[in-house]
Amino acid sequence: MEKSVLLEYVPIYTPCRDNTPVESLTNLWASCYTTDLSILSSETGQEAVVTLVKTSSPTGRSQTVKQLKRVLQLNCERAGIQTNTLFSYIPNVVNLSDAQRIATAATRLYTQVLDFYEQQSPSPSSFVLMPSLAIQAIAQLLEELEPSLQELRLQHFAAKDPRAIGFLSTQFHFTTQFLLSRLTPTEQLLLSPYFRFLEEQVCIPWKRVCQAAAGYTVQSPSLALVRQMLPYSHDIAVAVFQRAFEINPHYQSRRGTLSDPGIMTSSIRDMQMFQGYLWLSILEGSTTSIEEELVPLCMMVYPTVGVSWDLAHQGVQLLLEEIQARIQSEYLEILLPYAQAMQFSFAELLQKDV
Structure with a gap:
């Protein structure tokens, strides 16, 4: 994350109440977009x-919102140009009309997020009484975004080159960077969780994870496992990135070194994406989403940005080690078959060097 953003995410793990399994996971998912406000009083007074x-x-x-809306379309188009430059060595990964549609869809989605943010104004007392601030009404935000997101997905599926999803997620990442750079640190603090939420909807199946809980009772061990780990997805991803950076301090992809703030942010998001597919597989009782969605996506995107299969395989290893170090021992038996399937899939890619 950019150093100018005074931002930490504080997971809130609570015991299961009398709500449904889907509501339970959705509430925990919402807790992943919580901004720690204590840093303000402790560091800046x-x-x-x-x-x-x-x-x-x-x-x-x-x-x-008024400031960002003035430059929103320009920055969405600018992000498209920068993404196209990054992917320029792949002929026609998206054509001009696809790129224009993506920029238009991105502008519409960011506009919706900004409108929603403008409506969510906490009372001043909340900053005194609460050490953190969460996105309010996250289910409502997702409901408002879903039609536009679905349209964007349909455009992606219609693209000739399946690597367009890599183009798509990269463009949203650049758009967020450009917009946040125009804001003060305090504005970044408040808006970053909303933009991060939007970025993650493009490539991480959090909604599907929550929906997959519908087939479980609140006492289910598989659901309990996901409930325990979901709020810590960002912390886990950060820990894995830090370990990978310590092992590979001079590693360079096509986009830059691991010390670059943009590379750090996208790498952390990737580690959250891997967790999303792992929890989805556990709740679906099948490794299909890992084998038929996550792995093909990585096969499409990682060679594009110059990420080696050695680094990708190492990242999976570190991620699974971090999860196993945090998970309660009674859930290890549930986790291991899916963790091993993920590990095996990326070991195969390393051996084949696809």
């Missing part, structure tokens, strides 16, 4: 809290 309250007020949010 009361003045920063006053700035936060002012920026988060209806007037402050309106000003932030």
Whole structure:
């Protein structure tokens, strides 16, 4: 994450209440987009809290949204140009009309997120009483975004080159970077979880994970496993990235080194994506989504950006080690078949060097 963003994500794990399994997972999923506000009082004092309250007020949010909307379409198109440059050595990964449609869809989705953000204004007392701030009404936000996201997915499936999904997620990542760079650190603090939520909907099946819980009772061990681990997806991803960086401090992909803030952000998102497919497989009782969705996606994208299969395989190993170190021992028997399937799939890619 860019160093100018004073941002931490604080998972909130709570015991299962009397809601449905789907609601239970959805609430935990929402907790993954929680901003730690304690850093403001501990590092920057009361003045920063006053700035936060002012920026988060209806007037402050309106000003932030108005500023970004003026440059939104331009930055979505700029992100498309930069993405196209990155993928330029692949002939026609998306054609001009596809790229224009993606930019238009991205503009519409970011506009919806900004409109939603503008409406979500917490009371000033919440900054005093609560050490963190979560996206409010996350189910409502997803409901509002879903038609536009579905249209975008249909456009992707219609693209001639399946690597277009890599183009798509990269373009959203660049758009977020460009937009956040125009904001103050306090504005970044408030808006980053919303933009991260949007980015993740493009490539991580969190919604499907929650929906897959419908086939379980609240006492199910498989559901309990996912409930335990889901809120810590970001922490796990960060830990894995840090270990990978320590092992490979000078590694360079086509986009840059691991120390580059953009590479760090996208790498952490990838590790969250791997977790999403792992939890989805466990709840579906099948490794199909790993073998037929995650692996082919990596086969399409990683060679494009110059990520070696050695690094990808190492990342999977580190991820599974981190998860096993955190998981309760009674759930290891449930986890291992799916973890081994993921490990085997990437070991095969390393051996084949596809």
